[in-house]
Amino acid sequence: MSTFFTSRLFFVSLALVIIAATLPLYVSGYVLGLLTVAFYFGVFAMAWDLLFGFAGEVNFGPTFLIGVGAYTAGILNNQFGWSVYLCILLGALASVIAGLVLALPALRVRGPYFGLTTLVAVLMLQNFIVVFADLTGGEIGLTIPDVITINAGANYWIALGFMTISAAILYGLSQSPIGLVLQASGQDPVQAGALGFNIVKHKLAAFVVSAFFSGLSGGLLVFYFGTASVGTVVDVAVGVNVIVSAVLGGRRTVLGAALGAIFLIVAGEFLRPTGELATFIVSAVALLVVLFFPGGFLGAALSREARS
Amino acid sequence: MRAFQILIDGFAISALYALGATGFTLIFGVSGVLNLSHGAIMVAAAVAAWAAASILGVGTYAGALIGVAVALLTAFATYFAVVKPIQDSRRIPNEEKEIFVLTGTLLWGIMIQELIAYFFTNNAKTVLPIVEGVVEILGVRTPKNEIFTAIVCCLVIALLWLLVNRTRTGKAVLAASMNPRGVTLLGLELTNIYIVVWAIYGILAGIAGVLLGMFLGVSSYSVGPLTASAFSIVVLGGLGSVSGSLIAAFVVGYLETLTAYLVSPAYRTIPALLLLVFVMYIRPQGLLGRR
Numbered sequence: 270m271s272t273f274f275t276s277r278l279f280f281v282s283l284a285l286v287i288i289a290a291t292l293p294l295y296v297s298g299y300v301l302g303l304l305t306v307a308f309y310f311g312v313f314a315m316a317w318d319l320l321f322g323f324a325g326e327v328n329f330g331p332t333f334l335i336g337v338g339a340y341t342a343g344i345l346n347n348q349f350g351w352s353v354y355l356c357i358l359l360g361a362l363a364s365v366i367a368g369l370v371l372a373l374p375a376l377r378v379r380g381p382y383f384g385l386t387t388l389v390a391v392l393m394l395q396n397f398i399v400v401f402a403d404l405t406g407g408e409i410g411l412t413i414p415d416v417i418t419i420n421a422g423a424n425y426w427i428a429l430g431f432m433t434i435s436a437a438i439l440y441g442l443s444q445s446p447i448g449l450v451l452q453a454s455g456q457d458p459v460q461a462g463a464l465g466f467n468i469v470k471h472k473l474a475a476f477v478v479s480a481f482f483s484g485l486s487g488g489l490l491v492f493y494f495g496t497a498s499v500g501t502v503v504d505v506a507v508g509v510n511v512i513v514s515a516v517l518g519g520r521r522t523v524l525g526a527a528l529g530a531i532f533l534i535v536a537g538e539f540l541r542p543t544g545e546l547a548t549f550i551v552s553a554v555a556l557l558v559v560l561f562f563p564g565g566f567l568g569a570a571l572s573r574e575a576r577s
Numbered sequence: 578m579r580a581f582q583i584l585i586d587g588f589a590i591s592a593l594y595a596l597g598a599t600g601f602t603l604i605f606g607v608s609g610v611l612n613l614s615h616g617a618i619m620v621a622a623a624v625a626a627w628a629a630a631s632i633l634g635v636g637t638y639a640g641a642l643i644g645v646a647v648a649l650l651t652a653f654a655t656y657f658a659v660v661k662p663i664q665d666s667r668r669i670p671n672e673e674k675e676i677f678v679l680t681g682t683l684l685w686g687i688m689i690q691e692l693i694a695y696f697f698t699n700n701a702k703t704v705l706p707i708v709e710g711v712v713e714i715l716g717v718r719t720p721k722n723e724i725f726t727a728i729v730c731c732l733v734i735a736l737l738w739l740l741v742n743r744t745r746t747g748k749a750v751l752a753a754s755m756n757p758r759g760v761t762l763l764g765l766e767l768t769n770i771y772i773v774v775w776a777i778y779g780i781l782a783g784i785a786g787v788l789l790g791m792f793l794g795v796s797s798y799s800v801g802p803l804t805a806s807a808f809s810i811v812v813l814g815g816l817g818s819v820s821g822s823l824i825a826a827f828v829v830g831y832l833e834t835l836t837a838y839l840v841s842p843a844y845r846t847i848p849a850l851l852l853l854v855f856v857m858y859i860r861p862q863g864l865l866g867r868r
Contacts, residue, residue, distance in 0.1 A: 327676050378861040381611055384679070385812045386857050389850050392805065396847050456672060505801055509683060516680050549691035556684040559677060560662050563669045 278571070282524060286433050293422035301425040305493060307534040308428035311527030312435045312486035314514035316479040319439055321512075322521030323448055324475040325455020326376075330387035331483060331511045333371065336394050336503035338364035338484020343411045343497040344404060353415050357488035364484020365477050372476040376469060388505070395503050410498030417492050424493055431489060432527060435482050440523045442478065451475055452521075513555045519565025528566055581715040583831075583838050589723045591830025592730035593788055597803070598810040598822045599734060600781035606754040606817030607774045610678055614655055614686030615782065616803030617693075622648035622783040623790030624693050624797075627702040637707045641787045644704070648783025649776060651689065656775040659685045686800060694797040704790035726788045733784055734823070737777070741819075750774055754817065809853050815863030824864060828852070 293301055317331045342360030345351050351359075371390050378386060398405045405411055418424060442448055454461040454468040462468050491497040501507065510533060518529025533551060540547035562569050597619060604610050612618075626644030629635050635643070659681045663669060669677050706722040713719070741747035753760045753770045761767050789795055789803075810829050814821030829849045837845045856863065 321676070327679065374858050378857060381675070381679075381816065382812060382857065382861055385808060386854070388805065389809065389853055389857075392846070393850050393854075396844075396850070400844065400847075505805075509687070512680065513684065545691065545695045549688055549695065552684045552687040552691065556659070556681060556688065559681050559684065560659070560666075563666065563677065 278524070282436075286429070289429055290426070293425055298421040301421045303534065303538055304531070305421075305425050305428040306490070307531040308425075308432040308527075309486045309490040309493070310511070310514065310530040310534055311432050312482055313511045314518065314526035314530040315436060315439050315523050316482040316486070317511050318515040318520060318523050318526040319443060319451075320475055320479045321515065322523070323443055323451040323455060324472045325452075326472065326475075327381075327384045328387045328479075329384040329512075330371075330389075330391040330508060332503050332505070332508040333387060333390040333394055334364050334368055334480045334483035335487035335507070335511075336391070336398075336499075337367040337487075338480075339487035339491045339497050339502040340398065340405060340411065341484075342488035343413045343491045346413055346415055346492075347411060348404075350414065353417055353492055357485065357492065360488035361481050361484040364480045364487070367484075368476050368480025369473070372473055376472055376476075391503065391505055391508060395499055395505075398499055398503065406497070408499065410496050410500075411491075413491060413495050413497065415492065416495050417489070428489070428493070431486070435486070436524060436527055439478070439482065443521075443523050447471065447474070513552075517555050517558050517565055519568035519571075522565070522567045522571070525565050525567030532566070578716055579838065582717045583834050585714060585717055585719055585723070586838075587831040587834035589727045589792065590834055591827040592727045593785060593792065594806065594810055594830050595823050595826035596730040596733060596781060596788070597785040598807045598814075598826050599737065599819055600778035600785075601807045602811045602814070602817060602819055602822040603750075603781075604774055604778050605811065606819070607750055608660075608753075608771050609675070610660055611675075611682075611808070612655065612660075612778075613679055613683040613804055613808075614651075614659075614689060615807050616800040616805075617686035617689035618648050618651045618655070618779070618782045619786030619789060619803050620693060620795050620797060620800050621651050621689055622786030623704055623795040624697055624702060626787045626790055627704045628697065630705050631702075637705050640704065641707065644787040644790070645780060645783035648786055649779035652775050652779025652782065653772075655682065655685060656771070686804065690797045690800040697797075699797050701794045701796040702790065703794035704787060706791040722791055726792050729784065729788060733781065737781070740777070746773055750777075809849070812863055813853055813856055815865040818863070818865040821863055821865030 289304075292304070313331060313335055316334075317328060320326050320328045338360040340360075341363035342356040345359055346353065346356045371387065374386070376383070399407050402408070417427060443451075450461065450466045450471050453464075454466065454471055458468050487502055491502065494501065511530070514529035514533050515526040516529070517533065518527065519525030533555075536551055536554070537547055540550050543550065558565065564572060597615075601612060601615050604612055622644040625647035626640045629643040630637055630640030660678055663674060663677045663681055666674075706720075706725070708721045708725045710721045711718050712721055712724070714724075741751055749760065749765055749770055750773060752763075753765075753767065757767060760770065786795070806829070810825045811822050813829065814823070814825030829852075832849045832852065833845050836848050
């Protein structure tokens with residue numbers, strides 16, 4: 270850990286965060302709004318990478334955790350008018366509970382079966398949101414009366430600060446002994462178990478941490494949007510974006526996942542003039558990265574540094 | 578009356594599901610690949626058949642053939658452009674190839690979906706049916722097309738059974754699913770077997786896609802749900818087990834039809850999902866799966 274504070278990665282990240290923090294002084298509110306969403310997505314992707322890159326569990330349903338957090342926060346605010354921060358915190362707690370409910374049985378199965386269980390969880394959540402439309406707003410979406418703030422700069426700083434703190438915690442966790450045990454149990458569960466580590470406990474912990482950050486970020490995102498809808502926080506397509514971000518940025522790097530998410534959202538916006546083809550181009554680029562640079566952006570950069 | 582209706586409609590849907598899922602499970606059984614571009618290949622076949630018949634006006638039979646041919650080509654493209662490079666890559670560790678194949682085919686499927694949406698819009702398309710008109714069966718007015726769909730599905734599945742169990746090529750495929758190393762030791766080229774399997778898969782997915790286009794209609798939005806339903810049927814039946822998938826297809830098909838008729842079409846998919854979760858809890862390897 271101590272070597273991290275002298276490593277190049279640390280200084281580069283620090284410089285990037287400082288530059289990013291000064292952006293509201295000279296860019297338009299439009300760019301800030303875009304980056305605000307990108308930062309929340311970055312947290313989704315990092316939380317996913319902790320599960321996949323380290324615990325080795327392919328979670329096809331990141332949006333189950335995100336959606337539960339986002340909708341719980343939104344519904345509490347909508348129904349009872351509780352304060353925004355309390356709602357977001359309760360949303361994150363609901364997400365942790367949902368994560369536990371999903372993880373306890375899901376961790377008994379492996380590989381594709383685990384992936385499918387998580388995917389089914391998303392489809393069920395989506396169905397329930399539509400069925401209980403009175404409470405959730407159904408397909409139209411849930412209107413949320415309160416927002417954190419309407420100042421674009423303040424929203425941007427909250428998102429940036431939140432992403433930076435989450436990144437520090439998740440990265441620290443991934444480099445800690447717990448992260449190493451997770452990595453070991455992801456790659457060879459039998460041997461890691463034989464060394465005396467309780468794999469299920471560690472994976473469960475990873476699930477809880479991942480759920481907490483996904484839910485927190487989901488709650489913050491809906492209070493930024495002022496609305497929660499299936500299309501923005503639950504749909505399988507959103508989950509695909511999260512997964513693609515993490516793989517694109519470099520799996521097992523945590524920080525790369527955030528870079529991937531920011532790239533994906535900004536690139537999507539730049540390609541908007543191409544209309545319908547935007548998603549095609551982004552997917553094609555992501556596929557090329559998967560095929561030719563399986564380490565992702567950060568993976569490629571880090572391995573080059575390690576070689577030199 | 579209503580019971581017969583459920584019985585007949587459920588059978589057609591189930592047979593279609595079975596056909597769609599069989600190819601999917603065959604590929605997994607033989608080469609361990611979960612092809613998440615499955616829905617996209619089916620939709621590509623249906624849209625090609627629709628475009629050939631309705632825009633070029635080549636007639637329904639030729640249109641259907643073109644649809645199947647497009648599915649076959651897309652399946653080969655999936656194998657050679659996405660799956661094979663990942664399997665052969667030396668930079669991807671072996672234990673992570675599975676997730677890379679999943680991610681790769683998923684992205685490939687999205688690309689196909691977006692191209693279809695770009696060239697043919699998102700609108701739902703119904704392929705002109707090969708047979709038209711309705712008949713009364715047991716007092717239920719049934720479109721002839723629905724009967725045709727069910728018959729073709731059953732015929733194709735029977736042909737597949739014959740191919741796998743009665744021909745030399747089929748036996749090689751079967752052997753590869755049991756023990757790939759043993760097959761290579763016998764001097765058979767594993768890549769050739771994979772190509773055969775992908776060809777079978779392409780034809781099956783193509784036929785399923787074209788029939789689906791005639792029966793229910795498709796749009797580029799159907800890609801995700803089609804992949805998800807094939808995935809869940811295959812897991813329910815047990816990954817790699819063809820007979821398991823057939824049983825699971827009928828269970829899911831009838832469960833959905835029952836819900837749609839007796840409760841509400843809006844809840845159509847929920848019982849099947851609940852059943853899937855339940856089966857995963859008590860029998861994670863699926864109905865007929867091997868551990």
